[in-house]
Amino acid sequence: VVDEEVFETERGVVKEELRQRVLAPPYGRLARFVIPENAYDVMPHRRPGIGSIEDLDNATLDDARSFYEAYYGPDTATLIVAGNFEMDGLRTLVDQYFGDIPPRKNPIDLALTAREPELTAPRMVNATAPNVPLPVVGGIWKGPPTTSSDAAALDVLEAILSRGDNSRFDAALVRTGLAVDASAGVSMFREAGAISVFAVVSQPDGMEAAGTTLNAEIEKVRSEPVTAAELAEAKSEIIASSLRRRETARGRAFELGEALVSSGDPGFADKRLAEIADVTAEDVLRVAAKYLDPQKRVTFTYTAGEDDPSQYANPTPMPEFRSLPPATGEIRQVKPEDERMAPPGPAESPDVTAPEIVEATLSNGIKVVAVQTGNVPIASIAMLVQGGSKTDPREKAGIAQMAAALVDKGAEGMDEAAIAAEFESLGASFGAGAGSDGATFALTAPVANLEQAGALAAKLVRGATYPQEAFDRERKRAMDGLTVSMKEPGPLARYVSRVAMYGDAPYGTQPDGTRDSLSAITRDDLVAHREGYFHPQNMQIVVSGGISPEQAVTIAEGMFGDWSVASPPAAVPAEAAGDDLPVRTIVIDMPDAGQASVIAAVRAPSRKDADYFPLELANSVLGGGSSGRLFEEIRTKRSLSYGAYSGFADRADESILTASAQTKNETADEVAKLFLEEFERLGSEPLSEELLQKRRLYLSGSRARALETSGGFNSIVATLLQQGLPPEEAAMFADRLSAVDAAAASKAAQEYVDPAKATLVIVGDAEQFVDALREFRSEVEVIPAQYLDLATASLMKAEAAADGE
Known part of the structure; x- marks a missing residue:
């Protein structure tokens, strides 16, 4: 159905997509506009696929209908099916659901006959x-x-x-x-x-x-x-x-x-x-x-x-591309709900044998989890240590992240070029980073090369030297990266919401640091962090992919089985979330922002809390994917954003549930109000069992797909281990959700997702929305972007007061 309502809704959505992906990011116009405009002269590839705001304003419903009738048909479509199926059954299903699609009404030849001329002068x-x-x-x-x-x-x-x-x-x-x-x-x-x-x-x-x-x-x-x-x-x-x-x-x-x-x-x-x-x-x-x-x-x-x-602009004039014949078919109408064909129901669940999870202990006591997740000859090793950004002193936020990320810059007589060359010659990918609760070192390589790549990875974790020259350069790059992120409304809003919700508690520390904290970090800080936290008593290992558990454990033993350290590991904060903080409404004023980012945040339970799964299920109703209520209300009905979602991280201590969306500056207040209204609705309207069953299937399907890859399996299991949970929990996700009834999910929604407890953070051009925001949130803190300080709970630099802000 392509009617006026659908057309206007989707036009608005695409405008917000353009603002979010092209106009708001610092380098969005370069990738989407500048390069294609100058890479092609006569081919349609010259035009950005997403168009421009002017293009979208000029488009009509008749244009969309003509396009549909010219290009959408069985002869232009390709159906790809991969996975576990029987060919005869597949053919039956294809005939049943696709066989009656009519041919195109106004077929246009898909072939493009033009070819690019060579450029004759620079x-x-x-x-x-x-x-x-x-x-x-x-x-x-x-x-x-x-x-x-x-x-x-x-x-x-x-x-x-x-x-x-x-x-x-x-x-x-x-x-x-x-x-x-x-x-x-x-x-x-x-x-x-x-x-x-x-x-x-x-x-x-x-x-x-x-x-x-x-x-x-x-x-x-x-x-x-x-x-x-x-x-x-x-x-x-x-x-x-x-x-x-x-x-x-x-x-x-x-x-x-x-x-x-x-x-x-x-x-x-x-x-x-x-x-x-x-x-x-x-x-x-x-x-x-x-x-x-x-x-x-x-x-x-x-x-x-x-x-x-x-x-x-390309000096070659933009060609006149093909025109389409007018649409001839009638505009279809959506049938009344009681007349629509019901979607196919779930078939009988197949018998699926979950891969065996093997747990082992290396000679020095390091725990290993190994599982064969597939038969593609590639495997992943995740090496995780406790600690993370919650161990960073606030004035040197970013130590844990830099200590993990820079292990591949030098070790045991090898410089970064030699390390990179060896990994890449093996077809291996190595990366590391720190989150709130710990650091993870991730290695992926073809199984045939995994032992050799693993030996190199172990050298880095056990003996990273952090050469001064590389440290200075990478610290500068990290600071430059923050400069870019601080210019983007989305990342900046997430930074601010962390501080607003955790304040001076350990979780309030920015994992990536701030420009000031990064400038205070020294190479010695990284060495001290490695010696304190990269420790055999502090490590666990997960291996998965197209490799047998026995071979995986043997490789892990060769990597770390002989590793011993005389001193004990450094202490990790037992409580990182701190006390609940007062509700705030914070606006970061960025007058040149191409779009506004809106976040509504409430405290959420830890991964081990009994309310974790009830809230997980309730949150799926609120903002889980494109069928969540936030997406429906903000994107589908009102075209205010390209997408609106909610979620909360798995953390050892209390987490934060955030609803987030990006929208044009002038509608930031409207999106914020809708967030609060949907929070209220979730907690006040009992959730039905029929609705929750659909969400269980959505969540468990997403988890199953994540577990399909070695990297996804390792990430999920590593997170469980960091929270002190057994690896078997990875395969019990669907069962945990099934054990949550509608009353428990509704109770969790009412307790946690309370608009009266929600802190709002909006980053954008304040002039365009702050007055309307004050109509329903009277106490609004407006902080000019140049005065923002992510290292303090107040979020305001001291010099702002001196300047009268």
Whole structure:
């Protein structure tokens, strides 16, 4: 049904999506507007798929109906099914549910006959946009379609330039401190492609140096063959990435489907991997010289300033693309509820044998959980330690995160380049980070290489040296990353809500730190944290994937079985949430924000609390996915946001339940009011058993899909272990939800999700909503963004009072 109501609702939703994904983020316009405008001249790919606010305002219902009748039909659709099914039964279901779809009313040939002309001379584009904290320099070239014989070599070239910590761009631009990020992208579609490179410059006055270095790396790869080691690393990374996608039925479906629609060949995904395996150094040199020609390049800069599309406009006039015939069919009407065909009910549940969870103990007492979750030959190891950001002193918030994240910068005589090179040559992915309750070191690798990759990971955890030069650079990058995040309404609202709800308690510490706290951290702080918390008595290990539990335990024993430390581990706070704090209404005034972020927060129980599952079920009704009430009221009915959700984290101590959405500035107060109304409704209207059964199926299905991957399984089990729960809880989620009756869920909703207990946080242009907000929340704290202090419970810098704010 595409009628006026549906059209107007969805037009509003897409506007909010555009604001959220393109206009609000500092670099959204670069990716969605600047690059495609200059990558293509005559192909439709030049236009941003999401359009512009003006495009959306100019669209009509007749346009949408014409598009539907021209393109939506069985002959344009591809159905991909992956997973556990019987082919005969599948064919029956496809015939039953898809067989009567009529052909298109006004069929249009899908083929695009135009092809991109070559660029005959270089040109320069200087784009500006509001709210850009760090400048960007880069280049754009035309690329081939995905079926080109050059495509595989270009994929390998992209990986050599910018994939992983051992890439050429990382070495030349990031490790030298010239850029906080550097990337190469090769986008290839059925008819055309584009290549782009860019560096986010660490200092506004460093654009020339970063641009010169970027250009030098491009020229080098055009004139000299890549090394055999680089070639092998790139292939290993690409193939391992494909294996990770293929761990799940959903991942296999997407990889097969995307390859099919871009090539027309059902076997294309496997053929492309085979082509990548055959790429030579000469192939990479050839495609680099062919496509990265400086005479066929659009060089660009992207800096802070006004949003002026004319500054980055392609000099080639926008072509007149095809017009569609007028819609001929009648507008369908939704039938009355009692006349609609009922959706198919649940079939008989299949017998599913849960994989056996094996628990073991290493020679030194470290507990190991191992399970074979699939047969794709890739596996993951999660090494977790207690601690996390709740152990950070407030004046040095970020120690736990940096101590975890920087373990791969040096250990046992290996520098970061050697560490990255070894991981990448093994097709392994290693990363680490700290949350509220602990830190996790995550390794994923092909099973054949897991023992070797695991030995390296163990070296890092046991003996990270945090070289001073790398520490200084990464601390600067972290500070620059915070500068970017503090310009985005969404992340900033989450930072503020943490402090508003926990205040000076340990959980109130920002895991990523603040600019001031990061500047106070020293290398010695990281060493001290590692010695105190990365400790065999403080560690647990989870291994899963396409590996037998016996082999997994053997590998873990080789990694950590002989590890001993004379001193005891450092203390971990027993209580981290602190007392409940007064309700607040906080507005962070950001006049140049492209959108407002709205959060309503209440305290929630810990993971071990008896109310955890009742509230989990009640919250699913409130804001779980696109069928939650928040989504229905805020997006579906009113088009106020691209999405509205709620949830709460698994924490050892009390958590926070937050409802969140982003909306245009002038409707921030309306979204906040709707949050409070839905909080009230959830606690006052008894929840029915029929409704809760649907939510149980939704939640348990989501959990089952997460457990399907080794990384997902490890993340869930690691979180359970950090909360002091047994790993078997991972497989008992559905049973726990089934044990919650409607009365318990309603009681939890009434107790916790109380609008009178809700703190509101809004980040945006206060002038556009604060007066309306005061009509239903009289005590509003307005804090100008430049005076925000995330290190204090007041959230206000001391100098703000001196300035009369």
